[in-house]
Amino acid sequence: MNAPPASAPVDPVRLDKLAQVAVHVGLQLQKGQDLVMTAPIAALPLARLITKHAYMAGAGLVSTFYADEEATLARYRHAPDESFDRATDWLYEGMAKAYANGAARLAIAGDNPMLLSGEDPAKVARANKANSKAYKPALEKIANFDINWNIVSYPNPSWAKQVFPNDAEDVAVEKLANAIFAASRVDCDDPVGAWQAHNAGLHRRSAWLNGQRFAALHFKGPGTDLTVGLADGHEWHGGASVAKNGVTCNPNIPTEEVFTTPHALRVEGHVASTKPLSHLGTLIDDIRVRFEGGRIVEAHASRGEAVLNKVLDTDEGARRLGEVALVPHSSPISASGLLFYNTLFDENAACHIALGQCYSKCFLDGASLTPEQIKAQGGNSSLIHIDWMIGSGQIDIDGVAADGGRVPVMRAGEWA
Amino acid sequence: MNAPPASAPVDPVRLDKLAQVAVHVGLQLQKGQDLVMTAPIAALPLARLITKHAYMAGAGLVSTFYADEEATLARYRHAPDESFDRATDWLYEGMAKAYANGAARLAIAGDNPMLLSGEDPAKVARANKANSKAYKPALEKIANFDINWNIVSYPNPSWAKQVFPNDAEDVAVEKLANAIFAASRVDCDDPVGAWQAHNAGLHRRSAWLNGQRFAALHFKGPGTDLTVGLADGHEWHGGASVAKNGVTCNPNIPTEEVFTTPHALRVEGHVASTKPLSHLGTLIDDIRVRFEGGRIVEAHASRGEAVLNKVLDTDEGARRLGEVALVPHSSPISASGLLFYNTLFDENAACHIALGQCYSKCFLDGASLTPEQIKAQGGNSSLIHIDWMIGSGQIDIDGVAADGGRVPVMRAGEWA
Ligand SMILES: [Zn+2]
Ligand SMILES: [Zn+2]
Ligand SMILES: [Zn+2]
Ligand SMILES: [Zn+2]
Known part of the structure; x- marks a missing residue:
């Protein structure tokens, strides 16, 4: 052992179960398959367990890339201005190559959601744009499944202190660890079995929505009157899903959503966010936007409005939707009452929409569609994919058929 | 701060000076230049300081790749057999590309020298060969300067416990830190000035040797009677040196050696190692080899002989010399009396030779020579470059001129 211990201990038994869920449920890592992992340095204990279980599952090579929040801050505080239009193109190109050669991808989330809140939003936006552009070839292989x-996720101390600001660091870490373990379904004797049952429930919901073939969804609630047209030939997904390499995996741990592709040109009305969005270390709160012809023509936020507008200016697709997702208000993560400031958790506590890139798998026969066909059917493309929450206990959703007929989908935030 | 603290504190004042020496003396990092850094996870405190000083010096992007000893062990203990013929080609190709685009390279050393001593030597050799092959395009840009x-170096606890096995971990780390700081000349008020004076001394020695134009060096001592022919048009170097990109840098911190390129076909006789060699976690002790026509035709070791023979079988060039270096027995590192089990330190405590790849800069006008010309002048090529120590207080060295005339170079380990 030459590495430093974590500053707060995390229950090793459930952490080991989480690593097993990541390898066997999240990835279904195949014998001989390489794994590219990214992790915050504080997540070292989880990365080690995942590495062990990956090799035990027959992994070829596990390559882990650690990110250090202090190094990121040192860049913002000391680097010359030109640095913020740069990204490690060569690394992302290499990752894209690894995926093209069959490697699987695992990301440990848990960064401090407020890390960059004190930095210059213009620099944050420039660095993010440069990074998104460099990362695109790799991201496409992930987004296209x-x-x-x-x-x-791992309960990093800096994240835990955001979720539990009134607790001492070790208490906050323990509370966040418990919340992660519960949401990730590793609190039971048979986490893999629990995930099978949960996946079956999400598959039933998707099958019902796919049978309805709605032309649009209509969201109505406080500050929201929004019609989200669905892409032609859209397909609903949720839970475990088959990647193009034939492997059935669960991309998000936790996951409570069923989701599909909206039509990039057919979104009308206005919508208000119901939870803050943490984007690259900046909190964007009380988002209110208006859509015309699928495009955001007006955008406000009570906090982080400058960052929001920079995000929307990333490219043409950044102002249009790439995902719409349904999550009941009674989902376990929502029921925890916690605000995680982390999209992976908060998006699974509420219905949400995403700005930017669509998932090609959310089309019937999506794997065989060309980018041109996806575009023709209404699929959006962009450097970004940013989810934000529009669901709550006060939202009603109708499915709108092609002939205008309406079917209740959710009432007061619950499946109708 | 979301990262765990090091398990033993290292004096932050001298650590900061070491980071400054690395950036300003070691690299002379240029404004706008990118930096690719590798580090053991335990070296996080030094990596952070180097990142800060690199950005303050105007670095474009600093990209750090952390290695985790536990992940390496997990691979040896759990990975399928096929894993050991694999390497992350895509990552090394990317690094080579980064260097081709002008990035500088910094490695923080300090791994546990005994990490792999309990693992299967055949697996160690296979993994190392796959890695060397994948790394070659990147290593060439470094070896060719x-x-x-x-x-x-950073005093990792696992390394410190090897050097000071009878001390508690925190005491061992402090002692190793003190030894590193002293050898790296950051114990004084003006480390940058101390390095300028030290470089001037090494330059005077190289200039004298270059003036002599020896055809060979003859080493005589206990177990050693070795004639090392020098390459045609060889050039001695030591201390700061100008890379092909025009930057004057000190590749090794610490450094006490002057060194040049032997002739790959003109080494005759036998030689015994004077310190153990730590190679990829295995200790190789009491090496005794015999050369004929520049080639090792017989090799023994009292410990690690199997690994030594695997190393020699890497490729044809692995049995021939790529470097010969002179270090007085009274050098500060030698005077410390410590065995570091780390080539960067131990090679600077004693005269040494290296198996494998030569440095093209150790030729007159080396930058303009083609690989074919280098070979024709006697330069060796190989996937490996492994230094091992043959100097001691009992070694005499003569310079042998082309006409057979002899000039004393060292007597009893000191400059004659
Ligand atoms: Zn979603
Ligand atoms: Zn999404
Ligand atoms: Zn050397
Ligand atoms: Zn060497």
Whole structure:
């Protein structure tokens, strides 16, 4: 052991179960398959357990890339201005190549959601744009589901202190760890079995929505009157899903959503966010936007409005939707009452929409569609994919058929 | 701060000076230049300081790749057999591309020298060969001095416990930290000035040797009677050196050696190692080899002989010399009396030779020579470059002129 211990201990038994869920449920890592992992340095204990279980599952090579929040801050505080239009193109190109050669992808989430809140929003936006552009070839292979991939979370102290600001660090870490373990379904004797049952429930919901073939969804609630047209030939997904490499995986741990592709040109009305969005270390709160012809023509936020507008200016697709997702208000993560400031958790506590890139798998026969066909059917494309929450206990959703007929989908935030 | 603290504190004042020496003396990092850094996870405190000083010096992007000893062990213990013929080609190709685009390279050394001593030597050799092959395009840019590069050390607990086995971990770390700080010349008020004076001394020695134009060096001592022919048009180097990108840098911190390129076909006789060699976690002790026509035809070791023979079988060049270096027995590192089990330190405590790849800069006008010309002048090529120590207080060295005339170079380990 030459590495430093974590500053607060996390229950090793459930952490080991979480690593097993990541490898066997999240990834279904295949014998001989390589794994590319990214992790915050504080997530070292989880990364080690995942590495062990990945090799035990027959992994070829596990390559882990650690990110250090202090190094990121040092860049913002000391780097010359030109640095903020740069990204490590060569690394992302290499990752894209690894995925093309069959490697799986695992990201450990858990960064401090407020890390960059004190930095210059213009620099944050420039660095993010440069990074998104460099990362695009790799991200496409993930967004297009060419490979099995997974995101799982670790209770980093800096994140825990955001979720539990009134607790001492070790107490906050323990509370966040408990919340992660519960939401990730590793609190039971048979986490893999629990995930099978949960996946079956999400598959039933998707099948019902796919049978309805709605032309649009209509969201109505406080500050929201929004019609989200669905893409032609859209397909609902939720839970475990088959990647193009034939592997059935659960990309998000936890996951409570069923989701599909909206039509990039057919979104009308206005919508208000119901939870703050943490984007690259900045909190964007009380988002209110208006859509015309699928495009955001007006955008406000009570906090982080400058960052929001920079995000929307990333490219043409950044002002249009790439995902719409349904989550009941009674989902376990929502029921926890916690605000995680982390999209992986908060998006699974509420219905949400995403700005930017669509998922090609959310089309019937999506794997065989060309980018041109996806565009023709209404699929959006962009450097970004940013989810934000529009669901609550006060939202009603109708499915709107092509002939204008309406079917209740959710009432007061619950499946109708 | 979301990262765990080091398990033993290292004096932050001298650590900061070491980071400054790495950036300003080791690399002479240029404004706008990118930096690719590798580090053991335990070296996080030094990596952070180097990142800060690199950005303050105007670095474009600093990209750090952390290695975790536990992940390496997990691979040896759990990975399928096929894993050991694999390497992350895509990552090394990317690094080579980064160097081709002008990035500088910094490695923080300090791994546990005994990490792999309990693992299967055949697996160690296979993994190392796959890695060397994948790394070659990147290593060539370093070995050919295309870019400014530097290696500097951090007192990792696992290394410290090898050097000071009878001390508690925190005491061992403090002692190793003190030894590193002293050898790296950061114990004084003006480390940058101390390095300028030290470089001037090494330059005077190289200039004298270059003036002599010896055809060979003859080493005589206990177990050693070795004639090392020098390459045609060889050039001696030591201390700061100008890379092909025009930057004057100190590749090794510490450094006490002057060194040049032997002739790959003109080494005759036998030689015994004077310190153990730590190679990829295995200790190789009491090496005794015999050369004929530049080639090792017989090799023994009292410990690690199997690994030594695997190393020699890497490729044809692995049995021939790529470097010969002179270090007085009274050098500060030698005077410390410590065995570091780390080549960066131990090679600077004693005269040494290296198996494998030569440095093209150790030729007159080396930058303009083609690989074919280098070979024709006697330069060796190989996937490996492994230094081992043959100097001691009992060694005499003569310079042998082309006409057979002899000039004393060292007597009883000191400059004659
Ligand atoms: Zn979603
Ligand atoms: Zn999404
Ligand atoms: Zn040397
Ligand atoms: Zn060497």
